[in-house]
Amino acid sequence: MQGLSFNRKRRTAQKKQHRRAPRQTGNLKFENRKRKLRFEKKPSRSAASLAAEIFRWGMEIAIVCAAAFLIVLAFGERVSSAGDSMRPTLSNGDVVLVNRVIYNIKDPSRGDVIVYRENENVHYSIKRVVGLPGETVQITDGSVYIDGEPVTEDIHVSGIEYPGVAAEPVELGEDEYFVIGDNAASSDDSRTPGAGNVTRDEIYGQAWFAVKSDENFGFIS
Numbered sequence: 001m002q003g004l005s006f007n008r009k010r011r012t013a014q015k016k017q018h019r020r021a022p023r024q025t026g027n028l029k030f031e032n033r034k035r036k037l038r039f040e041k042k043p044s045r046s047a048a049s050l051a052a053e054i055f056r057w058g059m060e061i062a063i064v065c066a067a068a069f070l071i072v073l074a075f076g077e078r079v080s081s082a083g084d085s086m087r088p089t090l091s092n093g094d095v096v097l098v099n100r101v102i103y104n105i106k107d108p109s110r111g112d113v114i115v116y117r118e119n120e121n122v123h124y125s126i127k128r129v130v131g132l133p134g135e136t137v138q139i140t141d142g143s144v145y146i147d148g149e150p151v152t153e154d155i156h157v158s159g160i161e162y163p164g165v166a167a168e169p170v171e172l173g174e175d176e177y178f179v180i181g182d183n184a185a186s187s188d189d190s191r192t193p194g195a196g197n198v199t200r201d202e203i204y205g206q207a208w209f210a211v212k213s214d215e216n217f218g219f220i221s
Contacts, residue, residue, distance in 0.1 A: 077205065079115050079124045085181030085188070086126055089113065089156065089220060095212035096126070096220065100205040107200075108132075108177060111155050113207045113220050116179075116198050126207055127189050127198075130155055131178030137170045139163035139191070144180075156221075160184045164191025175200040 077098040081090040090096065090113075098115050108114055112129045131137035136147050142160045144151045157180050170190075172178055176197040181187025190197050210216045 078211070079126070079204075079207070081126050082123065083186065085183055085186050086113070086128075087183040087186075088216075089128075089182045090126065090207075090210060090216055091213065093212075094210050094216055096207040097209040097211055098205040099208045102206050103203060108203060108206070110151075110153055114177075114179065114198070115204045115207050116202045117204060118195070118198060118202050124204060127179035127181050127187070128155060128157060129177050130157065130180050131170070131172050131190075131197075133172055133174050133176055133200075135172050135178075137166055137172065137178045137190075138168065139166040155180075156182050157184055158182070162191065165193055166191050170197075172197060173199075177203070 077100055078095050079098055081092060081094040081096060084092050096115075108129050110129055110132060113126060114129055115124050115126050117124050130144055130151070131146060138145045138148075139160055140163070144155065144157065144160070144166075160180070162185070166178070170178060176199055178190045179198050180189045180191065184191075188195055207220050209219055
């Protein structure tokens, strides 16, 4: 009897052990894995590199502003034409742009339309160059003669009925220019006593573009 009781207890213990054992399915193992989110912090620029970039931007802006200022100063100075002495090239009230750089590179040429201020006058005059330094200018029968020869270049000057001081040969100094308005009949210029020749240091620049004109908008020739 004791042997049977012992055997029953043993079988009961084996059953309990079997129930408690973990259940396995072949070689598979199930694991709970939590996905980890990783946040990477971008490296920040150093204060020195940021300052260098700001300085570079500032220099670029300064260069652009300086270039714009020089362009306006060199080519964008505005002068108004007073009167009709330069018709038909320019009319009264026309606004022209003045090239202030060109005569630092080269001397004025015959036929150039120049802007100048003579005898410390507060107003600028606009006329066309006819005679150059060292030449002798004379006007005979409405035609311009240089060193005794008629001018062959197209100087756009017409209607010279009044020769003025140029009725006799006018010898130009080494820094003097003889100028006449395109509309010579209505122009006070180098022919007029008291006006005289234009010296090199009185020349402000070359009139090169009419920006405000009802008739003559465009390049000046």
